[in-house]
Amino acid sequence: SNEKIDPLEILRYWFSDAGVCWSFAAKRFQPPQSHRNKPGTKVFQVGLTSRTGEMLQKCLSPFFEPNSYDHVLKNCNSFTDCALAFLLSKRLPLKYSSAQENVSLLSCPGWQVRKVNEAALKFNLEAVVMKVD
Numbered sequence: 001s002n003e004k005i006d007p008l009e010i011l012r013y014w015f016s017d018a019g020v021c022w023s024f025a026a027k028r029f030q031p032p033q034s035h036r037n038k039p040g041t042k043v044f045q046v047g048l049t050s051r052t053g054e055m056l057q058k059c060l061s062p063f064f065e066p067n068s069y070d071h072v073l074k075n076c077n078s079f080t081d082c083a084l085a086f087l088l089s090k091r092l093p094l095k096y097s098s099a100q101e102n103v104s105l106l107s108c109p110g111w112q113v114r115k116v117n118e119a120a121l122k123f124n125l126e127a128v129v130m131k132v133d
Contacts, residue, residue: 011053015079019066020057034076049087059086063128070120078125085133 010025012032025032035041064079081092 013053013056013079013083015060015064015069015076017067017069019068020061020064020079022053022057046084046090047088051087056083056086059132063123063132065119068117068119068123070117070123071114073116074120074123078123081125082128082132085129089133091129 010028011022012025013020013022014032014034015021029043029045030036031038031041031043060079060082063082064074068074077092077097081097084090084092
């Protein structure tokens with residue numbers, strides 16, 4: 001499709017406890033509200049796609065339902081990894097998602113015990129990536 005995207009209508013998609021969400025972005029490479037004060041946050045273009053935001057939301061919403069967010073097991077990095085697979089057949093670099101591999105860190109002495117969201121326990125990132133790519 002040769003359809004032009006209006007640069008004034010940049011949509012931003014994310015995953016939270018409300019499920020898959022979207023909003024208009026004020027500026028193209030501005031960090032999302034949730035990351036504006038976090039040091040080291042980077043926003044950059046990773047490619048172009050012929051798929052739409054509506055297609056992304058329709059495809060990923062069944063896997064990222066409301067009340068299924070978990071800070072370690074199923075989070076914004078999981079969503080970004082799946083979105084990249086769907087939109088560009090690419091994966092999120094491990095340096096951004098390695099915390100999910102280190103769940104054992106949560107049991108370190110002195111750390112507060114974290115309650116796991118039961119709704120996130122059956123989430124299988126690799127299976128979702130393979131299904132949406």
